Amino acid sequence: MRAPLASLPPRAADLADRILERNPMHRGFLERAVAQLSPDEASRLERYLAFADAQGLTPDHLAECYLTVVGDALREQVFFRRHGRYRYSRFAEVAARVYDDPEFMHRYMYGLAMTVFLWPNHLAMARFFERTMPRARGGAYLEIGPGHGYYLMTAVASGAYDSVRGIDVSAASVAQTRAVIEHFCPTHAGHYQVEQRDFFDATDLPPESADAIVMGEVLEHVEQPDVFLRRIAEVARPDAFIFVTTCVNAPAIDHIFLWRSPDEVDALVRACGLEIVEALRLPYEGKSLEACAEERLTVNLAYVLRKASAAPAPERARG
Numbered sequence: 001m002r003a004p005l006a007s008l009p010p011r012a013a014d015l016a017d018r019i020l021e022r023n024p025m026h027r028g029f030l031e032r033a034v035a036q037l038s039p040d041e042a043s044r045l046e047r048y049l050a051f052a053d054a055q056g057l058t059p060d061h062l063a064e065c066y067l068t069v070v071g072d073a074l075r076e077q078v079f080f081r082r083h084g085r086y087r088y089s090r091f092a093e094v095a096a097r098v099y100d101d102p103e104f105m106h107r108y109m110y111g112l113a114m115t116v117f118l119w120p121n122h123l124a125m126a127r128f129f130e131r132t133m134p135r136a137r138g139g140a141y142l143e144i145g146p147g148h149g150y151y152l153m154t155a156v157a158s159g160a161y162d163s164v165r166g167i168d169v170s171a172a173s174v175a176q177t178r179a180v181i182e183h184f185c186p187t188h189a190g191h192y193q194v195e196q197r198d199f200f201d202a203t204d205l206p207p208e209s210a211d212a213i214v215m216g217e218v219l220e221h222v223e224q225p226d227v228f229l230r231r232i233a234e235v236a237r238p239d240a241f242i243f244v245t246t247c248v249n250a251p252a253i254d255h256i257f258l259w260r261s262p263d264e265v266d267a268l269v270r271a272c273g274l275e276i277v278e279a280l281r282l283p284y285e286g287k288s289l290e291a292c293a294e295e296r297l298t299v300n301l302a303y304v305l306r307k308a309s310a311a312p313a314p315e316r317a318r319g
């Protein structure tokens with residue numbers, strides 16, 4: 001059998017070489033990850049790298065983008081082990097360091113896009129999205145925090161929606177999302193819009209107006225995830241497809257809301273007027289969910305949700 005990295009198409013193999021030149025310790029992880037890619041996924045990674053090339057990004061730069069995300073995760077893991085919490089807890093602290101820093105955000109989002117293929121848990125969530133996203137429903141698709149834009153681009157490319165809208169607080173994410181759609185869906189201009197906005201401020205979205213709502217890896221980035229989930233329940237049509245991913249015990253520079261168990265997230269989702277249709281709980285590589293709970297290791301979570309048939313009772317005021 002060929003070694004996994006040798007089976008990659010040329011751009012991806014070159015990227016893997018450049019990553020490993022800089023970080024030889026990453027070899028085992030990368031080989032195991034690449035072994036999981038189907039030929040179609042490897043060829044999608046190849047096309048993504050061709051897109052990055054068309055944006056003028058060199059293979060060395062892309063390797064550095066990817067290692068920015070790996071390095072950040074390691075650094076924040078050390079902080080988390082030492083202090084038992086994420087480094088930051090306020091949106092404003094993170095906005096200044098991350099979302100409003102175009103250079104960092106550029107590296108971070110290109111790096112994160114590559115993890116969709118090169119991190120098995122991220123790949124599993126992307127497969128879950130591909131499998132569950134309705135393609136015959138039409139209507140309005142809304143995505144909160146598209147970031148690198150790969151999921152939003154998938155929705156545009158599917159041609160399944162009458163309108164596609166993305167809302168992201170970071171100018172760099174908005175630019176990257178537009179670029180990836182323009183590259184992969186050149187004939188879809190006018191069928192989508194991507195706006196720079198904080199979803200907290202998007203109070204003008206009409207109730208029951210969205211047929212699909214997608215929010216990948218955003219809930220852990222906000223101070224009040226319950227407000228986001230309630231708002232999603234409000235904006236969703238009664239039969240809307242709702243896809244949300246998040247993570248527990250997952251330190252990163254911009255993660256400010258710390259969930260300590262998947263059950264906590266399930267409970268919040270339900271308390272916010274949403275029902276769980278299907279869920280994935282993806283433990284840290286090589287560990288069981290039980291070991292993750294004991295050792296406070298990262299678990300990635302992905303949900304297909306729907307609006308609960310009965311609205312939850314309003315919260316009682318304290319005091």
Ligand SMILES: C[S@@+](CC[C@H](N)C(=O)[O-])C[C@H]1O[C@@H](n2cnc3c(N)ncnc32)[C@H](O)[C@@H]1O
Nearest residue numbers: 145146147148168169170173198199216217221
């Ligand atoms: C980690 S990235 C997620 C990218 C992609 N959705 C994914 O699943 O890989 C988080 C994105 O959410 C955006 N974001 C964070 N807080 C936000 C908010 N309050 N409103 C809108 N977007 C937000 C960030 O700018 C960033 O682009």
